Amino acid sequence: MFNPLKPSQEINPSILYYGTPVILLSSWNEDGTTNLSPLSSSWALGRSIVLGIGQGGQALANLQERPDCVINVPGPDLWPAVERLAPFTGKEEVPAAKAAAGFTYKKDKFETSNLTPVPSISVQAARIAECPLQIEACVRKITNPSSSDSFAIVETEAIRIHAHPDILLNERHVDPAKWSPLIYNFRHYFGLGEELGKTFRSET
Ligand SMILES: Cc1cc2nc3c(=O)[nH]c(=O)nc-3n(C[C@H](O)[C@H](O)[C@H](O)COP(=O)(O)O)c2cc1C
Structure with missing residues (x-):
């Protein structure tokens, strides 16, 4: 536990990725x-999932x-596969800003990552077999954030949700003791630690 009496320092971080699932x-x-x-x-x-792209x-x-x-939501064990994809874009004409950051074009991302495509049911894009959660979704709205024109806010709606049987408690509940996401924490990969507790609305 950090000493709450120690005053915080105001900072100007180059990135603000404070720990979200990959x-x-x-x-x-x-x-x-x-x-x-x-x-x-x-x-x-x-059933809405909002993406920043x-x-x-x-x-x-x-x-x-x-x-x-x-x-597709990977578990912590898949971080090397995620990182194999990291320096590539599927955009044939790599934009200058991306090229300057070291990105190059790669067409076949499944081959690059050594991940396995599985056909989806309601959408054309393929699912990733190795990801324990795969959510088929449809874009409902794309807007630009007021603070930047270099990103878009993409609102999607989940249509079908596929889960690996090994992470399930029953048909309606993912077992949080068996599932944990891969976390991106200030550009480093982490898994979750031990369970701390649960909220009053938990059904499991
Ligand atoms: C772990 C990780 C997290 C990333 N998160 C984002 C993100 O939230 N939004 C984004 O636009 N790019 C993010 N990126 C960068 C994109 O993956 C990168 O721009 C990539 O070239 C996109 O591929 P595409 O051009 O084929 O879509 C992330 C990269 C990594 C490795």
Whole structure:
């Protein structure tokens, strides 16, 4: 526990990724193939899942044209696969800003990551077999945040949710003791620690 009496320091951090789950977003390219994009900016409320996606990448270009996608949620063991995808974009003409940051073009992200495609049921983009949670979703709205024009806020609606049987308690509940996400914490990968407790509304 940090000493709460010690005064905080005001900082100007270069990034503000304070620890959110990694997702691998499947979107589909014009030729029907699936592009995979690691993202950490997402949150869920009811059946809505909101994504923060950078302009200039292939994920946003795909979703603007073809609104269906899959939100694949990897566990901590998949961090090397996520990191294999990290330096690549599915955008053939790599935007200058991305090129300057070291990104290069890669068409086949499944081959690059050594992950396995599984056909989806309601959407064209493929799911990732190794991800214990796979959420088929459809884009409902794309807007720009008022603070920046380099990102878009993409609101999606979950259509079908697939879960690996090993993380389930029953048909309606994921077992939190068996499932844990991969966390992106200021550009480092972490798993979750031990359980601390549960909220009064927990059904498990
Ligand atoms: C762990 C991780 C988390 C990331 N989170 C985001 C994110 O939330 N939003 C985003 O636009 N890019 C994020 N990126 C960067 C994208 O993955 C990167 O721009 C990639 O080139 C996108 O691929 P695409 O152009 O084929 O869509 C993240 C990268 C990594 C490795």
